Amino acid sequence: MTTRLNRRGFLASTGALAGGLAFLGPRDLLAQEGGTLRFALSTYPPSFDAWASSGTAAGTIKLLIHRGLLGYAPDGTLRGELAESWKVDDTGAWIFKLRDAKWHDGTPVTAEDIAWNVLEAQKSDSAAHFQGQLSAITSVETPDTKTVRMVTTEPLAVLPGWFADFNMPMIKKGEPRDTTLGAGPFTLASTDRGVSLSLKAWEGYYKEGLPKLSGIEAIVYADENLRVAALEAGDVDLIEYVPWQSMTKIEGNDELTLQTTNGPFMYLTFNGSRPPFDNPKVRQAVAHAIKREDIAAAAFYDRGGALEHLPIPEGSEFYNPEFKDAWNYDPDKATALLAEAGYPDGFECTMLSTAQYGMHQSTAEVCQAYLSMIGINVQLDLPEWSTRVQKGNEGSYDLAVMGTAASNNDPDGLSSVLDGSLPASFVRSFALETPEISALFAKGRATFDTEERKAIYKEMEKIAIDTTPMVGLSWRSQGYAMKSGVSGFTSMPGQLIFYSGTTLEETMFG
Template identity: 50%
Template sequence: MRFTRRGLIAATAALPFLPGGAARAQGGTLRFGLSSFPPSLLPWANTGTAAATVKLLIHRGLLSYAPDGTLRGEIAESWRNESPTVWVFTLRDNALFHNGEKVTAADVKWNIEQIAAERSTAHYRAEMQQVASIETPDARTLRITTKAPIATLPNWMASYHMMIVNPRSPTGAGVLPIGAGPFTIRAQERGTSIDLVAFDRYYKPGQPKLAGIRLIAYADENLRVSAIRAGDVDLIEYVPWQAMAAIEADDRLRLDATDGPFMYLNFNATRPHLGDARVRRAIGHAIKRDDIVKVAFFGRGSPLQGMPIAPGSEFFDEALSRGQAYDPDKAKSLLREAGLANGFSTTLLSTAQYGMHKDTAEVVQQHLAAVGIQAELRLPDWATRVNLGNRGQFDIAVMGTATDNNDADGLNTLIDGSLSPSYVRSAGLRIPKLEELMQAGRAEFDTAKRREIYLQAQRVALEEAPLVGLAWRSQGYAMKKEITGFKAMPGALNFFSGITLEDAALS
């Protein structure tokens, strides 16, 4: 059985009741303020943070991350590296889909094959095509052989883009695949809210602690803050930076924020001038990041002047972190070298739905104009912005995200042009040397050797500029002080924070 793309897309228009969910007698219902209504809940697609939060509630993958950022088992209770090209996963005996069927090794094999399929649009399609074979000696054992050594395969299996769904799910319009997470979807009002109830046969005893979660979309960030301060919701994501001080000063509320997400620019290399690395580098040197930190994030962040490798990471290098530093004279010189002494006109895609995206775009526009690049702003809603990015219908685009994990390999999805088109990376841009280095890094198990490979990859990335870093940002959640269990995940894993809702409680 195969899920048709038409059927899965249609599922975003009408989310149904799913079997197997039952509200618990205690625990209460938590009201969560989302920053947008998910453009899509396709289990293997990347459609933004709000969608990720929902997917982390209704689905589970083989692995995930503990609140401290370390890898932990989910559907797989353990895993081991049998050889450089063989990983073995042992599944839990009590993991069930929401219809009560056991999750088997054959089910996981089917999921990986669907993600890797020729016509798949899955975010991790290219990664799963590195799998040479999958064996299922019994219902609980999965043996994955890769085409080359992959030291980071457990991180891939922990991604919320690698959720395991029931191959025997009903298909058709308005039907989503059946998952194995702590909650099931009871009902929804398209564009407004999604109601979840606890799955009473979830494989972790005593979890979830909540009877249900009501997810309410507040596209306007000021309304989202008003809702938490008025008590209309219990927890919100994406606390606007201008509101963080007020949240901290409110005795009834708590702010949980961490650095890790960041802002950057993508390019469509098929558009005039943007296929020239000198032009992309010029853009990098034209932008004063301190202004973005001040205007868009009210000082709660720091300039990002290189590739998004966080300070403190073993792959961080101080000199390389300043490789795209503000230098308007150098920007003008690079434009002259590219034959664009008088600059050029282009468009800059962002969104008005998130103030940080709009404010960042306006600062970028001003600094580009100062070196002769006239950029017309385009500010659609978030869902439209995602669709335009996925279709490559932009010149330059402002983007905000986090790497897939805290390993340097997590940067790959943002800079590898061989991957399927996605709004998170540049369009029409292949850099073979960079692709080669990133592949070498994930194939190396020796930590010191991996560091040298990724330092070299950063040098190539600074020269070719597949992206231009703008600012690290503090990403925050606001909640009532009575809430326990929920935690903002560290660093690049901040967008995984929804997974901790399985342990959240209303005291």
């Protein structure tokens, strides 16, 4: 017999009712005594747009400058940020109680600020990463300066997670979307576009004793080998996107520390606005044409693994073992599917990727080689990252290599890469409608019972495998490396690896 949880039972089981958070630490740990950390970014942020998705480097900078209503603790649990508590009431509305926090200009964060963020980001022309999800919020009430009540079309179990995402931080009412005036632990002091960003600790941060650093110099090392060399030479203290070929060497260096997490994944997206990839049989053919083990070897030096289904990890309670090899390597099946789709002789197309990240280029090259074996002749387009993002958003490609992590560890986090009803984004297929999948995501969001949610997402996975709006390619180990004297930085678990920048507020030397 299935145990049914009411809304409060669901929240209690996930820790959401424990929204209060005590921030410990004496003021004698003020950042002025903490030194400046030199952090090697893999790219300069393509945009400072608070609500846009522009990649991990941009997300990390947002996590330094801004804060959302909620966030994630180093162990991956949901915690309060600008909101000190949150709960769902008996009508299904979510109520957030704000803490005493200030914007960088010293003015208080108010409920009116929060309401403005939601109403602006949910506008149909906002192009915000969460615009589609936020459209389910029918009204935002502010009964007092510290209370925000969000009313939705139906009760939504996953709504708090939207406001923990680094692409939905809160900004002061009336500020432009690319403002660097936030409520986070650091302020942006200066920039050298394309080269570096200088951030300084903010004394008015609402967490007592944080940040522990006096500043962060974020320096761009687009070349992954130069990024590692800079760490080894002592020119920087911490690097992101450790190249997989360097991980073993770093692990063997007593002066360095490597932290890795399994969770991110590589996949293919499609342009569904025109032939041939508007045809699901062609997309299925691609899915069966590629031998994933070669991607894991070539791109990740075997620090990864084949992904022949949706990126739901084996350890998840939502994992479905019967689908584990649904997109298995089967060139004969791929060839037959192409013929059924009307392309017995194959075709030519362009694959978008980037040369800025070795794993993206290597993945594209392996895919190109295997697709050629079934008659799909692929020309690679490998611009630098910001151009790759732009082309992906515009649909300037036929199929594309992408790598990311889900928005969170819940299956709803996969909506960002699967749900075709959401606004155009480089992280998912372009102009490819997914009505059944979209409906199941909506159903899952409105369901608080875990067993019912498992059944919903199992049905969603089956439909995704059959219609193939994306193709899973490879899991990958993601790594940060640092000097042994750096402490407090945490590589966060699973799909939350790209939120690790949150822990820079706790990072220090010694």
